Amino acid sequence: MQAEEDTLEKDTYEVELEIKNSEGLHMRPAMMFVDAANRFESEINVSNGDTNVNGKSIMQISMLAATCGTKLKVTARGPDAREAVAALQKLVEEKHFDEPKPKKK
C-alpha cells in the first residue's frame, strides 16, 4: 500500500466500511459523505476494490455506485486522519446516513 510508505511523516488511517442503508450510496448519502470528508484537512481516498477515488468529490464518490452491502475501504492521510476515519465510519455504519444532513460548510 502506497500510503504506508508515508506513515512516518503523516498519519494514515484506514478502515473498511459496509454500506448498510437499503438505498445504497445514492445521491443524498453521497452528499453527506463528501460533506463529512470535506470537513477534514486530510486527503481521503475511497476504494471499492476496483476503483480508487477522491472521497471529497461527489462526482467520484457517486460514480462508485456502491449499493447496499458494498464494502468500501476508506483511507485518510494527514493531520486529522484518525478523526476523519472515525467520523466517516460513524456516518456510514452507525447513523446509516439517516441523520439530518450536516450543516453546509
Place this chain on the structure above:
Amino acid sequence: MEIKKGIAVSPGISIAESLIIDSEDYRIPRRSISPSQRMLEIQRVRNAFGDAINELTRLESAQDQAESGKIKDIFAVHLRFLHDRSLRKKITDLIQSDMVTAEYAVSTVLREIASHFANVQDSYISERAADIYDIERRLLKQLLGKKREDVEHLKKEVVIVARELSPTQTAGFDRKYVKGIASDAGGRTSHAAIVARSLGIPAVVALEDLTEYTSGGDTVIVDGNRGIIIVNPDEQTIRQYEDYSKEFAELEHRLDAIRQKPAVTRDGTEITLLGNIEFPDEAEIVLERGGAGIGLYRTEFLYLNTESEPTEQDHYEAYEKTVHVFEDKPVVIRTLDLGADKYTQSKRFVPEPNPFLGLRSIRFCLQNLTMFKKQLRAILRVSVLGQVKIMFPLITNRQELMQAKMILHDVMEDLDEESIPYNRDIQVGIMIETPSAALTAYSLAHDVDFFSIGTNDLTQYTLAVDRSNELVSTLYSPADPAVLRLIRNVIQDAHKARLDLSVCGEMASEPEHIMLLLGLGIRTISIASPMIPEIKQVIRSVTIENCNKVARKVLGMDSERQISTYLRNAAREIIPEAF
C-alpha cells in the same frame, strides 16, 4: 468549402461570419476550435458553473424547508456537483486536449457520467442519471443563454446558424447585424422563415445537419434565392457571390423607386396589394414597402411566444398596434390556426397520428371555446378602431362555418350586455384552403363577406403532398392543373355571389404566377412584405388582356411541367430582370 442545399425561404444574398446557436434540447454537435480559443472556452465553462451555482442557490433558498425537504436535497446535491473541482477539471481538460467548444465538452462529460449511472443494475442508483442530465441542461442553458444574449448585442455582421429557431429567439435579433439565417430544421412556413421574410433577411432552412459542419466564426454564404449555404467558401466563390449580391441589390434598389406608385396594370386595372404579417411590428414594414393594408394577420405568435395562454388583453394590444398603423385600411385578422405544428403536437398528451388531418385550426378552436371566445372578443373590441375583418381558417363545410359564426354572435351578445362597443357590421370571411371548401364555394358564399384562397394548404390537401418532405416535395406545385381548377372554381363562385376575393398563399408572391392569377380574375393579393415591391413591378408591367390570354392557355394544358414552363417563359418576356 462545404456546399449544402436546403429550402430557400427568404430571398437575398449575404456573406458573413457564422454565429451558432445550439439548443439544449438536441445533442450538441462536436465542433473544433483553434488552440488560441481554448482559454476563452474554458472561461465560458467557469462562468457557466458560477452562474449555475448562483441560480441554484437562489432556487434552493426559495424552497420552504418544512414542505420540500426532498427538493431542497436535490438542489443541494446538484450544488455539490457544481462545486466539485474534479468535474470541472474533466470538462476543461477535454477542451484543452480535444479543442472542442464549451458546450460540447459539458455535454460530453456529463452524458458520460449519466450513462455510467444508467448502466448500474441498482435502480436507486441508475435513476440518478436523471440528476446528471438535469445538471447538464442547467449548464447548457447558461452557456447558450449567454450566446442568445450575444445575438441581441451584436457588434459585427453575422449569419445565424441554428438547429431550429423559436419565435422568442428571432424576435430579439438585431436587424442591423443579423445578415442571414440558416437552420437545420424548418420549412417554408416555419417561424425562422416567416420572420426572416418579414425582416428582409436572406434565409435557408431544412439544411438537416448544417450545425455539424459549421464552427462559430466560419465564413458562411447564405443564398436565399437558390436555397444554398456555402461554409468556408474559396476566394473565387466569394467573388462570384459578391457580384451576384450586387446585381440583386441593384434590382432591389430599382424596386424601391416604385414603392409609392399604385399597383395598376398597363391597361389601367387596379390591383389591391396587401401584406401578410405575423408580428405587430411588421405592420410598419408592410406600409413602408407600399402595402395597402393587411390581408392576413396570423395570430399564432401570441400562443407560441409564451408559456401560458394569452389573455384577451394580450390579443387586444397586439391587434390595436397593427390597426393603429393602418387606420382606415383593411386589416384581416385570421383566428388561431394552430394544431398541426410541432409546437402544439409536442404539448399534446398523446400526439395525433396524422395531425394535418386532425384537430387543427378552426376545429381546434371549436373544441376550445373559452380560448376561441377570448380571441373573438379582442378582435371585436378593436373593430371600432379601423377597418378590421375576421377570417376563419381551414373551413371544410358549411356547418363548421355556421358554428364559428354562431360563437361570434354569442360573443357579440356578451359585449352588448356589457355595453362594450364593437363594429356590428364587421366583415366575416373564410380561408378557402381545402378542396372541400373550394368545391362548395358556391354554398359557403351565402354566409360570408369574403373569401381568401390559401394556396399553401389548398395545394397540400389537393395533391396530398407535404412540401417539407423532401422525398415528395417535387410533387408540390400550385400550378398543378388540379389546383388551378379548384382556384378557378372558387373565383367563379365568388364572382357570381359578388364576394370580395383575395389570394393570400405563397403562390401570389411568386412572379411567374401573377399573370395567371390576374387572368383568372384575382384583383386582391396578400403577400409577405419584402415581396410587395417586386410583385407590384410585375403588375405594373402586364396588361389584363395579356393575362387573360395566359390564363386561357394554361387552363387548356394538362401537365404541371408544361404549365410551369409556359408561365416562367411568359413572365420572363415581360419582366426579364426578375428571373
